[in-house]
Amino acid sequence: MSITKSNAINTLLIAGLLFAALCAHVLSEPFIITMATKIAIFAIAGIGLNLALGYGGLVSFGHAAFFGIGGYVCGILASHARNFEPLTTWPFEFSGTTSMLVIWPIAIFVSSLLALLIGAISLRTTGVYFIMITLAFAQMIFYFAISWPTYGGEDGLPTYVRNSFPGVNTLNPIEYFLICFVLLLITLILCSIIVNSRFGLALQAARQNVRRVTSVGIDVYKVKLVAFVISGGITGLAGALYTDLNRFVSPSVLSWHTSGEIMIFVILGGVAHLFGPLAGAALFIVLEFVLGGFTEYWQMWLGALLLLVVLYAPKGLMGALNASWRSHG
Amino acid sequence: MVDPILRVKGATKHFGALVACDHVDFDLKPGEIHAVIGPNGAGKSTFIKLVAGEHVPNSGEFQFCGENIGALSAAQRAKAGLARTFQVSSVVNEFNALQNVLLAVQGASGETFSFFKSAMRDDELMGPATKFLMRAGLEDRSSVLASDLSHGERRQLEIAMALAMEPKVFLLDEPMAGIGPGGSKVLTDILDQLRIEAPILLVEHDMQVVFSLADRITVLVEGRNFVTGSAEDVRKNPDVKKAYLGEVVPE
Numbered sequence: 001m002s003i004t005k006s007n008a009i010n011t012l013l014i015a016g017l018l019f020a021a022l023c024a025h026v027l028s029e030p031f032i033i034t035m036a037t038k039i040a041i042f043a044i045a046g047i048g049l050n051l052a053l054g055y056g057g058l059v060s061f062g063h064a065a066f067f068g069i070g071g072y073v074c075g076i077l078a079s080h081a082r083n084f085e086p087l088t089t090w091p092f093e094f095s096g097t098t099s100m101l102v103i104w105p106i107a108i109f110v111s112s113l114l115a116l117l118i119g120a121i122s123l124r125t126t127g128v129y130f131i132m133i134t135l136a137f138a139q140m141i142f143y144f145a146i147s148w149p150t151y152g153g154e155d156g157l158p159t160y161v162r163n164s165f166p167g168v169n170t171l172n173p174i175e176y177f178l179i180c181f182v183l184l185l186i187t188l189i190l191c192s193i194i195v196n197s198r199f200g201l202a203l204q205a206a207r208q209n210v211r212r213v214t215s216v217g218i219d220v221y222k223v224k225l226v227a228f229v230i231s232g233g234i235t236g237l238a239g240a241l242y243t244d245l246n247r248f249v250s251p252s253v254l255s256w257h258t259s260g261e262i263m264i265f266v267i268l269g270g271v272a273h274l275f276g277p278l279a280g281a282a283l284f285i286v287l288e289f290v291l292g293g294f295t296e297y298w299q300m301w302l303g304a305l306l307l308l309v310v311l312y313a314p315k316g317l318m319g320a321l322n323a324s325w326r327s328h329g
Numbered sequence: 330m331v332d333p334i335l336r337v338k339g340a341t342k343h344f345g346a347l348v349a350c351d352h353v354d355f356d357l358k359p360g361e362i363h364a365v366i367g368p369n370g371a372g373k374s375t376f377i378k379l380v381a382g383e384h385v386p387n388s389g390e391f392q393f394c395g396e397n398i399g400a401l402s403a404a405q406r407a408k409a410g411l412a413r414t415f416q417v418s419s420v421v422n423e424f425n426a427l428q429n430v431l432l433a434v435q436g437a438s439g440e441t442f443s444f445f446k447s448a449m450r451d452d453e454l455m456g457p458a459t460k461f462l463m464r465a466g467l468e469d470r471s472s473v474l475a476s477d478l479s480h481g482e483r484r485q486l487e488i489a490m491a492l493a494m495e496p497k498v499f500l501l502d503e504p505m506a507g508i509g510p511g512g513s514k515v516l517t518d519i520l521d522q523l524r525i526e527a528p529i530l531l532v533e534h535d536m537q538v539v540f541s542l543a544d545r546i547t548v549l550v551e552g553r554n555f556v557t558g559s560a561e562d563v564r565k566n567p568d569v570k571k572a573y574l575g576e577v578v579p580e
Contacts, residue, residue, distance in 0.1 A: 204424075205432050215403065
């Protein structure tokens, strides 16, 4: 019973997002569509982090690195293509691209590779040290992006128009929303499959009891590293989508604020809950809009909410919703 | 004379100034239960951790099935066929009993990096997992969370997981811990059945259990080999009694 109920909540959530965007389209409210798109993109970033943080217990405070690198991959490829300056001339000439279908795989590949490097070193530590070392890596990349003038440095890198997707006018808000929405669905399905696979079983077991998982002959370090790489790749894809949404990428996507926000989506929504990051991102963006309308100090109220969630609903919004539905139903 | 399946020579482990294991020799032959006993602080737990690969020894040689396993990690040793249970039950608490055993079957299969097939719907895992759970007498408790199992049931779950590894040797670290004097009948029977599967290195505090199960016994005192012999010899050995009562007079 409870499984079908939680399925109902999940369906409601995802259908609600689609419905909101479509209504906004009918009512010609592009701002609302952009908000819905932002929710979809941040949810993808959160799903990426949730794989590491929620399912694997790897509290990464450096996911801005992957989000930002994904964003910069998108920005850099597009800017080269538009300026007709080849990105590389050896071993073959590659002049960048404005095709999303090429940009996404490259963004995923580069951010996964970065996750492999960062993870290989960071995963030798645990607990607070892991948090600090992932933060340190992300900050390194942040300061590098600020001080490297080639791609705009501190001023960021505009891409002017959105990249292209066959058969879609990406500059039309609702069409771009639908692209992000479909990618969100794919990410959700992929994540649910991974979580229930042999690998997912080992990852969740490793979060709870390293010694036990080792004693049945599974290399915990390898399991965590692979999870971290997949996690980084998914968050990197979200970064690429975010650059296209804004038609602009700046070092701020690499800052630790971004890491914190992605973490808030996961914690608000429900750690290790498949739909948690979607619920968290939706709540965050809506609150930012609603509270931001009342007061400049909306982040203080967000902080208070986060405190309440952590204290009274440690399983997040999704956990609380499922529980209350069960007790009333 | 049969070749031992597990042979340890001169296992030594220091923790700072403390010498927990001091040149311990040990061997395990096919089909036997060889118990390691000794007073508190004799180095029994350290010894089993050295064999399992959880501690890095200062010196010593570890041979398993004729191969030197000194360089293998704990996970590699487990996969090679050394299955251990823990003194304090160490299971995956948020998993149910069946999932715990499933994890062990999966670990033994060596195929963890499979991302797309549902593990809980995989007959290659579910079949053996159900079988081993039954062997440990937990078939009625398969969907109960490990954290909700009773203490004794968690001990059984540990054994089900060890069984699921289909090991060449069992390393049992105080399987009766916390059960009370004499152990439980269920567990003793299960342990007795285990020797059919593979020989057992048994570290156990409960003397009644040790003498009813073990073929050979090694007594450790202060990290050193004290006596090794058949259960009968050790029982009759007056020095062992003294060692246990702490009456060993320094010479």
